[in-house]
Structure formats: structure tokens, C-alpha cells
Amino acid sequence: MKMASLTSFVARRASQVSRGGLNVSTTRHLTGTSIPVDVDHYSDGWNIRDIGDFAKDEKYHIKTFNKISDKGLARFPTETYEVKPSEWDARNAHAILLRSHKLQESEIDVPVRAIARCGAGTNNVPVARMTELGIPVFNTPGANANAVKELILCGLFLGSRRIIDGINHMTDLGEKGLAKERVEKDKAMFGGQEIKGKTLAVIGLGHIGASTAVDAASLGMTINGYDPGLSVQSALKLPRHIKLCDSISSAISQADYISINIPYIKGENGTHGIIGKEVISHFKPNTVLLNFARGELVDSEAMKEFLDKGKGTYISDFPDDLLWDHKNCIILPHLGASTEEAEDAAAAMAADTIRDFIETGTIKNSVNFPETSLPDRTPGTIRMTVVNKNKPGMLAQITETFAKAQLNIVQQINHSRGDIAYNVLDIDPSTSEGEKVSLKDLQKELTTTEGVLSSRLVFGVPGAGYARNIEGEYWV
Amino acid sequence: MMIPTVKTITNVSRFQGRALSHFLTASRSLSNETNIDHEHYKGAWKTYGDIENYVPGKYQIQTFNKISPRGLQRFDGENFDVRVDGEEAANAHAILLRSHKLKEEEVAHTVRAIARCGAGTNNIPVARMTEIGIPVFNTPGANANAVKELVSCGMLLASRRIVDGVNHMKDLGSQGLAKERVEKDKSMFGGREIKGKTLAVIGLGHIGGMTALGASALGMNVVGYDPSLSVESALRLPGDITLLDSISSAVSKADYISLNIPYIKGEDGTHGIINQDVIDQFKSDAVLLNFARGELVDSEAMKNFLDRGNGRYVSDFPDDLLWNHKNTIILPHLGASTEEAEDTAAAMAADTVKDYLENGTIRNSVNFPATSLPDPEKNSIRFTIVNKNLPGMLAQITETFANAAFNITQQINHSRGEIAYNVLDVDMEGHDDVVSFKKVQKQITMLDGVLSSRILYGKPGFGYAKNIEGKYFV
Numbered sequence: 030m031k032m033a034s035l036t037s038f039v040a041r042r043a044s045q046v047s048r049g050g051l052n053v054s055t056t057r058h059l060t061g062t063s064i065p066v067d068v069d070h071y072s073d074g075w076n077i078r079d080i081g082d083f084a085k086d087e088k089y090h091i092k093t094f095n096k097i098s099d100k101g102l103a104r105f106p107t108e109t110y111e112v113k114p115s116e117w118d119a120r121n122a123h124a125i126l127l128r129s130h131k132l133q134e135s136e137i138d139v140p141v142r143a144i145a146r147c148g149a150g151t152n153n154v155p156v157a158r159m160t161e162l163g164i165p166v167f168n169t170p171g172a173n174a175n176a177v178k179e180l181i182l183c184g185l186f187l188g189s190r191r192i193i194d195g196i197n198h199m200t201d202l203g204e205k206g207l208a209k210e211r212v213e214k215d216k217a218m219f220g221g222q223e224i225k226g227k228t229l230a231v232i233g234l235g236h237i238g239a240s241t242a243v244d245a246a247s248l249g250m251t252i253n254g255y256d257p258g259l260s261v262q263s264a265l266k267l268p269r270h271i272k273l274c275d276s277i278s279s280a281i282s283q284a285d286y287i288s289i290n291i292p293y294i295k296g297e298n299g300t301h302g303i304i305g306k307e308v309i310s311h312f313k314p315n316t317v318l319l320n321f322a323r324g325e326l327v328d329s330e331a332m333k334e335f336l337d338k339g340k341g342t343y344i345s346d347f348p349d350d351l352l353w354d355h356k357n358c359i360i361l362p363h364l365g366a367s368t369e370e371a372e373d374a375a376a377a378m379a380a381d382t383i384r385d386f387i388e389t390g391t392i393k394n395s396v397n398f399p400e401t402s403l404p405d406r407t408p409g410t411i412r413m414t415v416v417n418k419n420k421p422g423m424l425a426q427i428t429e430t431f432a433k434a435q436l437n438i439v440q441q442i443n444h445s446r447g448d449i450a451y452n453v454l455d456i457d458p459s460t461s462e463g464e465k466v467s468l469k470d471l472q473k474e475l476t477t478t479e480g481v482l483s484s485r486l487v488f489g490v491p492g493a494g495y496a497r498n499i500e501g502e503y504w505v
Numbered sequence: 506m507m508i509p510t511v512k513t514i515t516n517v518s519r520f521q522g523r524a525l526s527h528f529l530t531a532s533r534s535l536s537n538e539t540n541i542d543h544e545h546y547k548g549a550w551k552t553y554g555d556i557e558n559y560v561p562g563k564y565q566i567q568t569f570n571k572i573s574p575r576g577l578q579r580f581d582g583e584n585f586d587v588r589v590d591g592e593e594a595a596n597a598h599a600i601l602l603r604s605h606k607l608k609e610e611e612v613a614h615t616v617r618a619i620a621r622c623g624a625g626t627n628n629i630p631v632a633r634m635t636e637i638g639i640p641v642f643n644t645p646g647a648n649a650n651a652v653k654e655l656v657s658c659g660m661l662l663a664s665r666r667i668v669d670g671v672n673h674m675k676d677l678g679s680q681g682l683a684k685e686r687v688e689k690d691k692s693m694f695g696g697r698e699i700k701g702k703t704l705a706v707i708g709l710g711h712i713g714g715m716t717a718l719g720a721s722a723l724g725m726n727v728v729g730y731d732p733s734l735s736v737e738s739a740l741r742l743p744g745d746i747t748l749l750d751s752i753s754s755a756v757s758k759a760d761y762i763s764l765n766i767p768y769i770k771g772e773d774g775t776h777g778i779i780n781q782d783v784i785d786q787f788k789s790d791a792v793l794l795n796f797a798r799g800e801l802v803d804s805e806a807m808k809n810f811l812d813r814g815n816g817r818y819v820s821d822f823p824d825d826l827l828w829n830h831k832n833t834i835i836l837p838h839l840g841a842s843t844e845e846a847e848d849t850a851a852a853m854a855a856d857t858v859k860d861y862l863e864n865g866t867i868r869n870s871v872n873f874p875a876t877s878l879p880d881p882e883k884n885s886i887r888f889t890i891v892n893k894n895l896p897g898m899l900a901q902i903t904e905t906f907a908n909a910a911f912n913i914t915q916q917i918n919h920s921r922g923e924i925a926y927n928v929l930d931v932d933m934e935g936h937d938d939v940v941s942f943k944k945v946q947k948q949i950t951m952l953d954g955v956l957s958s959r960i961l962y963g964k965p966g967f968g969y970a971k972n973i974e975g976k977y978f979v
Contacts, residue, residue: 175724179661179699180665183661187658190839192658192836193671200828200829203835204829215837216842219837221844222843222845223650224654248654248719348674348683348687353674354678360671361667362674363688364670367691368664368695
């Protein structure tokens with residue numbers, strides 16, 4: 030094994046790391062077992078520059094972009110996790126937490142094994158590329174739901190009387206000292222209607238759509254809904270008298286108010302401009318459209334034509350270059366999730382999801398990886414996770430590798446989703462020959478199998494045990 | 506038949522195209538065929554100006570402000586002549602209005618009732634109307650849903666800086682920077698959710714009750730204060746509301762506070778009821794919602810509160826001191842400004858006035874006592890009498906009828922403050938020739954303490970007599 034020098038770390042192909050002494054293999058004690066396990070570190074060069082820190086900590090490093098709620102970050106126990114904001118040049122991150130920062134591939138350190146978005150949409154994360162590299166991306170479905178729903182309710186009211194115009198008018202009158210004199214006369218310009226008894230169409234009945242439907246129903250509205258992927262679980266969360274329609278157009282055609290609550294998916298069969306000319310042609314003339322999902326879901330040109338007829342209203346939580354100054358358009362600065370409670374809930378959910386993944390290999394709330402959960406690891410076993418491309422024969426190769434090493438698989442789960450497959454295996458190390466279990470060779474063989482992207486030994490020492498196959502090169 | 510006074514003749518000469526005699530005496534047929542003599546304009550009503558426009562046989566309804574046509578349709582065209590805002594209505598029998606500031610000189614002597622389409626009656630000189638014996642009606646509850654929806658909006662507007670955010674987006678838009686800056690700038694406008702927070706509702710009538718119920722449905726914890734909560738009102742509240750025994754105790758744990766009480770001037774009134782002492786109990790980030798009346802809140806004390814912490818004041822009324830405070834949101838009195846509320850209030854006001862004019866029933870009055878007598882029996886005629894609430898009046902009234910040999914078949918008498926109201930049905934039996942009710946009406950009306958009387962016999966517009974400082978007008 031080559032000796033390491035500090036300068037060689039600048040190049041990606043540096044060799045061993047020096048840890049005080051010149052340990053090239055480390056013996057770590059597993060939690061829950063007294064069997065020593067050999068694991069190699071840094072046999073190829075992680076792009077690590079603060080290796081001094083890394084070696085000292087023996088903690089998982091969580092890098093954050095944007096200001097993440099402290100209450101949420103407190104879910105990471107400080108004995109085993111260190112959280113650093115990206116501005117502090119936190120390298121060697123094992124996981125990334127972010128809000129709406131537009132994540133670049135270059136910002137993702139090689140040791141990153143998970144990315145969690147504190148929020149619902151993941152348009153700011155290059156998810157497809159992460160899938161290619163075998164990195165799961167997580168989100169926090171439902172964490173923001175109440176925050177967004179309350180803002181949609183506000184939107185319902187703002188679209189019913191000209192409230193914002195009225196408030197701004199009062200400021201004008203105040204400046205001229207005419208407020209008391211003119212208010213009773215001028216208020217006629219800002220009146221409107223009530224929402225009670227009106228019809229609301231909710232497009233998309235997930236966490237946010239369902240919550241919106243329930244509250245609007247309690248305010249006396251009639252609810253039409255559309256969601257082609259409505260599950261039994263989701264249906265239980267809907268108001269009992271909702272009328273489910275079988276297309277967007279049929280849901281909206283009798284609606285006085287419409288709320289879109291669907292994800293923005295680019296590309297063919299995506300949802301770009303899904304509220305376009307065709308759909309809008311079914312609107313009632315004085316329909317109020319509420320968009321607290323994504324700006325790109327609405328075709329602004331078509332919307333402008335509708336608004337120009339004079340009686341409709343468009344309320345959006347997203348900037349719109351065409352409609353921002355239309356008198357029947359209200360634009361909010363993406364405040365849907367901007368509450369302390371949502372920020373706390375999203376950060377806590379993201380932190381818990383990451384912890385679960387890192388500490389047990391469980392995957393839930395992932396937008397690209399398959400949902401996977403193995404029961405608790407039997408004491409005395411070692412858990413490994415393997416990420417591979419979803420190709421035929423991969424599972425056979427993986428299990429054969431273990432069999433050759435004469436390691437018994439106690440329990441195992443394999444699950445795929447699109448181009449990616451994920452395996453969690455609990456191995457009984459005590460059936461191997463001899464006493465010393467050298468998993469390093471096993472891991473290397475496993476990880477360098479063609480089609481495997483990465484593997485992890487989920488055991489006691491934070492940060493260690495992760496190996497990657499980056500275009501044929503082995504990184505550990 | 507009385508000879509008209511000179512004054513009357515002078516005025517009568519201005520009539521055009523109508524027989525003089527037609528207006529000096531009128532024999533009208535009752536719906537049950539007994540003839541009744543009735544005199545008109547014996548005293549000088551100040552109403553001859555539009556006599557060309559007077560439509561005999563219909564009640565004339567005068568309106569101020571734009572009243573919902575749907576509501577006005579409740580007045581059937583056969584018996585009612587509705588004049589819209591601006592149309593001359595000098596012989597008005599009743600007035601409907603919204604927020605027009607009514608002056609005494611605008612109330613003709615012929616007016617028997619005033620109805621406000623709305624809840625507060627601060628724009629009407631109610632005390633003076635009581636003095637002269639004119640009931641003033643309002644429409645409690647007609648606006649309740651409209652106000653409640655606006656209060657809910659106010660709560661949400663105060664929880665994130667939504668108005669500031671919307672205005673900021675306009676600024677960014679005009680600079681072409683919206684997409685570039687929104688994700689960064691939005692942190693200036695974030696805030697909190699209302700779910701799980703505590704709302705204190707001060708005043709639990711129609712509006713307060715609906716507000717409490719709506720907030721509870723949105724996941725808020727609701728506390729309330731109302732010293733005169735009735736069983737009927739309590740049934741409209743969320744079952745898990747906590748009722749407290751003072752404004753201060755209600756507000757002390759509240760994140761949001763909604764005022765829903767009437768504005769009453771004078772001593773023991775509610776002017777500035779949200780004062781320094783009460784505001785000192787507020788949490789530092791409390792949100793005060795005032796959709797009741799501006800005068801209920803002491804603006805100086807509110808300013809101190811807003812300057813100190815992160816509180817908010819959302820008001821539906823102008824405020825000369827706070828209008829440009831960064832933590833204040835002022836709306837232009839939109840609480841009842843919905844089509845639905847305008848329709849409902851107008852319809853309720855019309856129905857109330859109709860019931861009063863046609864049956865003598867009083868409900869939803871802010872100054873007269875609630876009074877309702879079952880329908881008159883066949884062969885009876887209904888009298889209503891308004892008098893000052895003095896001892897012995899009822900005895901005098903019943904004695905006058907007795908002396909005139911009229912039998913009272915049913916009667917109700919009810920008082921409220923300084924005014925008393927009587928509805929009596931009088932038996933026609935034994936009086937089926939030409940009956941001169943005018944005599945007994947005059948006797949009744951000229952009793953000291955009586956302010957006015959009415960004979961309701963099915964002919965709109967007739968039968969009203971007043972005692973104006975000892976002078977008889979009919």
C-alpha cells in the first residue's frame with residue numbers, strides 16, 4: 030500500500046490516509062457484537078481536504094444548504110452527527126440537507142450517500158443524475174401540508190373580495206389624510222362574494238389537496254376532486270361528500286374556485302402547462318384559479334387571455350413574467366411552506382429519514398429509490414446495503430458473492446424502481462471460517478461487480494463502511 | 506268631518522289633477538267590508554312636495570345607499586312603492602338604509618319605521634327616534650358569514666407577511682427581477698400557522714359565534730368572553746370552547762384575538778374598551794383582529810404595543826394613528842361587502858318592515874321591545890299604539906276603548922327603556938255600520954304620553970296618527 034502525503038490528496042487518486050500514525054486498515058468493534066471486522070479506508074482518494082477533522086470526529090457529517098430549522102437539526106444526536114452549513118466549506122459530507130438551493134453536481138462530495146430535501150418538490154436537485162450515481166434523494170411529503178393549505182385558504186378569501194387592492198387603497202388614502210372621509214364610499218370598489226356555498230375543484234388529492242378539500246368543506250363549500258392515482262389511504266383523508274370526477278376538465282367545469290395541488294414533472298407525459306388553453310376553456314367566466322403548486326403548471330398565455338375577459342382571477346405563489354401586473358392576478362413570493370412549523374416539521378422529517386437510512390438502511394420518502402425496509406437487524410449480524418443498476422442477474426451475482434465467502438444471509442430484501450435496485454442484507458459473520466471476518470475483500474468484490482454502484486456496511490462507526498464503484502474505479 | 510285648516514288648504518291647492526275631497530276625507534273599504542272614515546293630512550305633514558308622485562294605496566319605502574334589488578323584491582309591487590336612493594320619497598312610510606348617516610330632517614313625519622341593512626346602527630340617531638316613537642330595526646346575523654370569512658382572512662394575512670410579500674413581488678416584477686430574487690427574498694415574509702394556536706373571541710353573538718366555530722374547524726383552540734351569552738347563542742358555539750369571565754383573562758393566553766361586540770357610546774359604553782390595561786395582557790406577538798368598530802380600540806395603547814414587539818393589528822376601519830405602521834393592516838370596511846350579505850340584509854330588513862307595517866309585529870328592533878300578537882280574528886281590527894313608558898298609560902288606553910264601547914279581543918303590551926308598545930285587536934261586532942274609528946284614534950293619540958297610533962286594516966299607507974308635542978297629525 031502506498032504511503033500518503035498531504036499533497037497527494039489534492040488529486041482524486043490519492044492513496045492511503047494517514048491518521049496520526051500510518052494505519053491502513055482499521056479494526057473497529059461492531060455494536061452488539063465482539064467480532065472484529067477489517068475495513069479499509071481511503072484505499073482510493075476521496076476528495077477530502079479536511080481529513081484532519083474527519084479522522085478526529087468519527088461522526089456522520091451532514092452538510093446543509095439554506096437555513097434549516099434548528100429544531101429539525103436537533104434530531105441528529107450530537108454524539109454521532111455533526112451538522113455543518115455549506116458556507117463553512119463542510120467537506121466529507123455523508124449526507125446533504127437542503128431547502129430550495131439549486132444543487133449542482135459539483136457540490137456533492139463523493140462520500141455523500143443521501144440527499145434530503147426539506148420540502149415536497151425536488152426540482153432543485155438533479156435527481157436523474159443522482160439515480161445514475163446510485164444516490165437516493167428524499168423529500169418530506171406532508172411536512173408542509175398545513176402551511177400550504179392555510180395559504181390556499183387565504184387565497185380563497187383574497188380571490189373573493191378585492192382585499193389586497195382595498196388595503197393598498199387605504200394606505201393611499203391614509204397618506205392623503207382622507208381615509209375616514211372616503212372609506213364608506215370607496216369600499217364599493219372592493220366588495221365581492223362569500224365562499225360559503227360555492228364550489229371548489231381540487232386537482233391532486235395528496236397531503237395538501239386533501240387537507241385543502243377538508244377545510245374548504247368545513248367552510249361550507251361544495252368540493253369536486255380529481256386525482257387519477259388516488260389510493261384508499263388517501264381517500265380516507267378526504268371530506269366525506271367530495272365528488273370525484275374523472276378528468277380535470279369535468280372537475281373544473283362547475284367550479285367557482287380551483288386549486289391545483291399536483292407535482293411539476295418535466296418532459297413528455299409531464300405536467301408542464303397542464304392548465305392550458307383546453308382546460309381553461311372550461312372555466313366559468315368568474316373562476317378563481319389558485320396555484321400553490323408550481324408556476325410551470327399553468328400556461329400563462331392562455332391564462333392571460335382568460336383574465337383579459339375581466340371576470341376571472343389568478344392567484345399564484347410563483348413569479349409570472351407575463352401576468353405579474355395584471356389587475357386580476359395576485360402573485361405571492363412562494364410562501365406556501367414559509368412557516369416556522371413547516372420548516373421544523375420538514376427538517377425533522379428529513380433528518381429522521383436520513384438517520385433511518387444511514388443507521389438501518391431503510392428507505393422511505395425517496396423520490397428515486399424504492400421504498401425498502403427490513404426488520405431490525407438481529408443482534409450479532411452485520412447489515413450491508415447494495416445499490417445497483419436494475420439489470421437482469423444482479424441479485425444472483427450479489428448473493429453468489431456472499432455464498433463464495435461462506436457468509437450466511439440471515440435476511441434480505443431486494444427492491445427495484447425504474448433504473449435502480451436496492452438491497453439490504455443481514456449477514457451472519459459467525460458462520461465464516463476462522464474468527465476474523467474480513468469484509469473488506471468481500472465489499473470490494475461486491476462493489477466492483479459490474480452494475481453495482483455502491484455498497485455500505487451499516488455498522489457502529491459513523492462515516493465508515495461506504496464504498497463506491499465510480500465507472501469501474503473502486504472508492505472506499 | 507273637520508274643516509281643513511288654512512295651512513292645509515294652501516298645500517292642498519298644490520295638488521294637481523286630484524279631487525280635493527279625495528284627500529280631505531277618505532272612505533275606505535276594509536278588507537272585511539266595513540266602512541271606515543279616515544282623515545288625512547289634517548295637520549301639516551311636511552310632505553306635500555312630491556304629492557304628484559304619491560301613490561295612494563301603497564306603502565312608500567324610501568332607501569338610502571344602494572340596497573340589493575333581490576332584497577327589495579320582498580316588497581310586493583301591489584302594496585309597496587319602493588323608491589331607490591336619490592328618488593324623491595317625501596311621503597315615505599318607512600326608510601331602508603345601509604351606512605348613510607341619517608339626519609332627523611331626512612325622516613318625514615309619515616315615517617313609521619327605519620330599518621338598517623346591517624348590524625350596527627351608529628349612523629342613525631336612535632335615541633331621538635325613540636323619543637318621537639319611531640322603531641329602528643337592524644339585521645342581526647345577516648352579515649355574519651361575510652364578516653366571519655373576512656376575519657378568517659385577517660388571521661391568515663397576519664400570520665405571514667402576505668400583503669407585504671404581494672407588494673414586493675410587484676416591485677420585483679417592475680424591475681424584471683421576480684424569478685431571480687423570489688427564493689431569496691421570501692424569507693422576509695414568512696411567519697407561522699394558525700393551527701394549534703389559541704383564538705380569543707370577545708363577543709359571542711352571530712358573528713363571534715361563527716368565527717369561533719370556523720376557527721375550531723381549522724384546528725385552533727378557542728376561548729371566549731361574553732357576559733350575556735344566551736342559551737340560543739351558546740348552541741352556535743364550538744362545543745369545546747372555553748368560556749372565561751373577563752376580557753383580560755380571555756386575551757392573556759391568546760395568539761389571536763377577535764373583537765365582535767357592538768360600539769356603544771357614552772358611559773358604560775364600549776368606546777376604547779381595548780385599552781392599555783387589556784393590551785398589557787396581550788402576548789407580545791398577539792394578533793388583534795377588529796372587524797367590529799374602530800372606536801373599540803385605543804389606538805395610542807395599540808401603537809405602544811405594536812412598537813414593542815411582534816404583535817399585529819388588523820382592522821376593518823381607518824385609523825389615523827396606525828394606518829402606516831408596519832405591523833398594521835387596514836381594510837376598507839369590507840366586512841359586509843358581499844353580494845350574499847347585501848341580499849340577506851336587505852331581505853331581512855324588508856321582511857321586518859313588512860311585518861311591522863302589515864301586522865304590527867316588532868322583531869330585530871334596537872330600540873323597541875320585541876312584540877308579536879297572533880293574527881287578528883275575523884271581524885276585528887288591529888290598533889298599534891306607541892307611548893312613553895309612564896305609569897298608568899295602559900290603563901288610560903284600555904279605558905278609552907271601553908268608553909267608546911270597543912271590545913278588545915286580544916292585546917299585548919311591552920316596554921323597553923323609555924318606550925312602550927301596544928298591539929290591540931278590537932272587535933267589530935256591534936260596529937258594523939259606518940264606523941268612525943277616527944274619533945277613538947284621536948282620543949287615544951292625544952292622551953298625554955302617547956306618541957303615535959296606527960290602525961291596520963289592510964289599506965297600505967293609511968291609518969297613522971301622531972301626537973307631536975300635543976298637536977294631532979293624521
